[in-house]
Amino acid sequence: MAISNMLAGHKLSIRTLLGVFAGRIAITWVMTLGETVLLALIPLFIGFAIDGLLDDSQRELLNLGLLFEALVFVAVVRRVYDTRVYSAIRVKLSKAQTSRGSSMPISALNAQIGMGRELVEFLEETLPMVMTGVTQLIIALIILFAYSPLLAASAGAAATASIFVYSLFHKRFYRLNGDLNQQTERQVDILEGRGLRTATAHFLRLRRAEVRISDTEAALYGAIFLLLLALILFNIWHATTVLAATSGAIFAIISYSWDFVDGTVTLPATLQNWTRLSEIVSRINAVPKLETSNVNHSKD
Numbered sequence: 411m412a413i414s415n416m417l418a419g420h421k422l423s424i425r426t427l428l429g430v431f432a433g434r435i436a437i438t439w440v441m442t443l444g445e446t447v448l449l450a451l452i453p454l455f456i457g458f459a460i461d462g463l464l465d466d467s468q469r470e471l472l473n474l475g476l477l478f479e480a481l482v483f484v485a486v487v488r489r490v491y492d493t494r495v496y497s498a499i500r501v502k503l504s505k506a507q508t509s510r511g512s513s514m515p516i517s518a519l520n521a522q523i524g525m526g527r528e529l530v531e532f533l534e535e536t537l538p539m540v541m542t543g544v545t546q547l548i549i550a551l552i553i554l555f556a557y558s559p560l561l562a563a564s565a566g567a568a569a570t571a572s573i574f575v576y577s578l579f580h581k582r583f584y585r586l587n588g589d590l591n592q593q594t595e596r597q598v599d600i601l602e603g604r605g606l607r608t609a610t611a612h613f614l615r616l617r618r619a620e621v622r623i624s625d626t627e628a629a630l631y632g633a634i635f636l637l638l639l640a641l642i643l644f645n646i647w648h649a650t651t652v653l654a655a656t657s658g659a660i661f662a663i664i665s666y667s668w669d670f671v672d673g674t675v676t677l678p679a680t681l682q683n684w685t686r687l688s689e690i691v692s693r694i695n696a697v698p699k700l701e702t703s704n705v706n707h708s709k710d
Contacts, residue, residue: 422506423691424529427499434495435533441488442538446545448481453665454553461658496534500527507694517598525591525690536683543676550670554645557663558653561645565667568641569674572634576678579630580685586626587686590619591693627682634678638671 420426428435455474462470507526511519547569555562593615600612645667649660 421691421695422503422526422529423695424532424687427503427529427533430502431495431499434499438488438492438495438538439541441484441491442541443545445481445484445488446542447549448477448484449542450546450549450669451477452481453662453669456665457658457662459658460661461656464657492534496530499533500530503527503530515599517600517602518595520598521591521595522694524594526694528690529687532683532687536680539676540680543673543680546669546673550666550673553666554663554670557659558648561648561663561667564641564644564648565670568637569670569677571637572674572678573681575633575637576630576681579626580681582626583623583682583685584689586619586623587689588693590616590623591689593619630678630682631675634675638674642667642671 452474455470455477458470459474462468503526504523507523508519511522514522551562551565554565593612597612600608603609642664646664649663653659653663
C-alpha cells in the first residue's frame with residue numbers, strides 16, 4: 411500500500427521507479443554487473459587457453475572451464491530473481507495508472523497502461539543491456555590499449571562518431587514515436603465503433619507510423635555499422651601486420667574489437683529507447699490534455 415501511494419503521488423517516470431524500488435533493482439544490477447564482467451573475460455581466457463595448449467599446458471583451459479561455470483550460475487540466478495522483481499513492479503505501476511486515470515476515456519487509459527509497461531521493460535531489459543555494453547566498452551578499451559594504444563584510440567573515435575550520428579536522428583525519433591502513441595490511444599474507441607472501414611484506416615495509420623520508425627532505424631544503424639565495421643577492419647590489419655602478437659593475442663584483439671562494436675551499438679539503441687520513453691512519460695503524466703485530445707478525436 412505504501413508503494414502504491416508513493417507512485418500515485420509522484421510523476422510516473424524512470425526516476426520515480428528507481429527511487430521507490432531502489433533496493434530490489436540494486437540487487438538485480440549487482441548480479442547483472444557480475445554476469446557482464448564474467449562474460450567480458452571470456453575472450454581473454456580463451457586467448458590464454460590457446461597459448462597454453464600450444465605450450466602443452468592444461469591449466470589455462472581449466473581456468474576457462476571454471477569461468478564458464480561461474481557465468482552460468484550467476485546468469486541463472488539473476489534471471490530467476492529479475493522475473494519476480496519486475497513483474498511485481500509492473501503490477502504496482504499499472505495500479506497507479508488505473509487509479510489516477512479513472513476519469514480518462516478507456517481507450518487512452520488502456521493504451522497508456524501498455525506504454526507504462528515499457529518503463530519497466532526499460533529497467534528490466536534496456537538498462538542491464540546498457541550496463542553490459544558499457545562494461546564491454548571499458549574492458550575492451552583497457553585490453554586493446556594494453557596491446558596497442560592505437561587500437562584503443564581507433565575504438566574511441568568510432569564510438570564518438572556513432573553518438574554524433576544518433577544526435578542527428580533524435581528529434582525525428584521523438585516525433586515519430588509521438589505519432590504512433592497518439593494513434594494507439596484511439597484503438598479501443600475505434601474498435602468499439604465496429605466500423606470495418608474506420609478500423610482499417612486506423613491500422614493503416616499504425617502501419618505507416620511503424621514503417622517510418624523502422625526506416626529511420628535502418629538509416630541510423632546502417633550509418634553506425636559502417637563506422638564500426640571500419641574499426642574492425644583496421645584493428646585486424648593492425649594486429650596482424652604491425653604488432654608482433656601471438657595467435658592467442660590476435661584472437662583476443664579481434665574478439666575485444668568485436669565486443670567493443672557490440673557494446674557501442676547499445677549506446678544509440680539506448681538513446682533511441684530513451685527518446686521514446688521521454689515521449690511516453692510526457693503523455694502518461696498529462697491526463698487533462700489527453701482527455702481533451704481524445705474527445706476531439708472521437709469527432710473525426
